Amino acid sequence: MTIYSLYIYDRHCACVYYHDWHRTRRPKPAVEGGILPAVSQAVFAPAVESNPSTLSAYGSPRNTLSSASGVVVAINEMNSQSIASPLLQAPPSPIAVSSTGLAFDEEVKLVYGVVISLRNMIKKLSGREEQFVNYRTSAYKLHLFETLSGYKFIVLSDPGSDSLRFLLRQIYVGPFLEYVVRNPLVAMDSKEYGVDNEYFRASVDRMVRGSQFFP
Template structure:
């Protein structure tokens, strides 16, 4: 089994943290106006790249649910709409074959798609099954999405190998451990900021150690 990437969203639907391990192709930096410091370690884009030739478009969070192919839509749009190469965007191995730099959606649009999926599926589960049921995961042929939501509204999202069991407990461990220790209890971290993420070196290192220590981490 393999772990691909981790997203953390705050109560305002903003992605405040991102880290990946086994993507074959790096995430694409967002354009300068959308670049939020502290969320990820992607290089800041140049202003020239902002005006470059980019044929990738998206029509918002709700648009990916316009048909019954919502799950494959997430995969397709993150991968840049390509038809080959499996999970080119999320990747199942180290070291991609592409040497032309990151393709596909910019990171900010990718994060919106991920959040759109969990929001819509969570609402659908509540409407179909009642409020006692909770959306925790879903699988496609190429990845599995795991969700852990805290009482304070933070959403921890993990993408892994589709063959993995539920990793919700891993997300809970990240919340009660590194997140509480290095984010919640850290007076230097600004919570609920619309301008920056919650990243710091201790938190990122703790998350990395925790993930690499799991038997299902993969190589």
């Protein structure tokens, strides 16, 4: 069983977080203004990356948690634009990574649209309060966990995997509540930044890699 990618959407239908692991076909970078900053540097528009005024504390080397040592690293301000957090970079791959040919901002709209359409269809056809939790294709399986506050946690895995709703719920009740909801420095329902917290990103990465579904 393999986990491909994770998306988190807020109640404004905006993707506020993205993380991938075993994805072989990456989307193209989003167009300028297509996604919020701090969602994932791997899919930022180049114009957003190169503008120092748009960088928050999330991308600042002064607030970087080293994935190897777990130590907060302070460096000279002159190198602040040339050194980026290792967790924000696209993961290295021993093989050439192909592109889907689809910009990331279009991809997140399609993922969200599919989830909302299927959820509404199930509610209308079931005749009772039926809950949409996942669907499967020949290439992947989509898992959904939705909170009472309207946040949607979506993960894509290989089609043969079991339900991953419990893993999404663990991410919500663990790192999300700890580093995002209870963090006064993270603006909830912000329309300016994504989940701007590297401790959250590092915790999600450890949780997914430590699960039984991560080879």
